[in-house]
Amino acid sequence: MSSDDLLDTTEAPQARPAFTLTSGRTRGYHRAAVDTFLAAARAAFEGGGDLTAADVRVASFPLVKNGYVVAEVDAALGRVEDALAARSRDQMVRSRGAGAWVEQARDEAQVILDHLARPRRHRFGRTGVLTFGYRVDEVDHVASRIVRYLRDGEPLTAEQLRGAAFRMQRGGYREEQVDALLDATIDVILAVR
Template identity: 50%
Template structure:
């Protein structure tokens, strides 16, 4: 049976093949409007939040992640078209503007206080790195500074004790992606 994606190098970890294949089958049926009654709902957001177990010799994470990003883009475009038909373009854009304003308000908080912090013995995202990226996002929202959706999707931050709470930062980054996909 041919592989959908290249495999991780010998002895290296990759995504569990069966999970990736099953997810892609469900996503394909959802996109084609042929979802089965037992299929979980699939949206741009669920694609972004999808995670797979790891296995030696599994699918290359870089290749699968790239495919998931393209799939998320396709679902987001379809969701925008449906929402525009049901609500009108202006309502869709108003919702994106509201989300953008909430994000911009969060990012405009003072440095070192933009997000909740974890305890001093707990690892969180490195504050200076998150703040630096938050400044870039602020320029994107305020001045139209060029930054791509892939820059937001792939940003990584090192860990630090007492850093920013990861879940909170990730939620804001997901909202940024939603806004960027909505206004494409």
């Protein structure tokens, strides 16, 4: 190796980023955190890990400058969640039969319907008057769509529920309760695909 080689400070070309990078003041997901998580998801899908569709759904990443564009990563995570859920469904159908899978999905759907049978504005616990929670009317609107999906077969996709966003209000619905019900509904949607 020559002394010129030792003084060469140019960096080796790096691998192309998996997603578009943010620029300017826009923040995106931390690249290494996303790459590490997706590598674990790939290993789980290929049988070398224990990551589940539910783990993918609750994954979160720090927001940083020059990070991955959030919408692109979220869309990819939705596809990963769908793939892991389908694999789980296929494994259960092979081991316990399609009837057991359908019965489990039906039971989960009934629990959701029973919960949403509560009167509007009283479907979830509320935060205190000085604390913010999800806006009640917006959550009730989405809850009504879930009921129509489960009861009447009206179209509703996992992507629509994943993208549900609610404004905040004092005395609103408790976020963790609403999020848990949305997650359970996504599980049912993925089960019957």
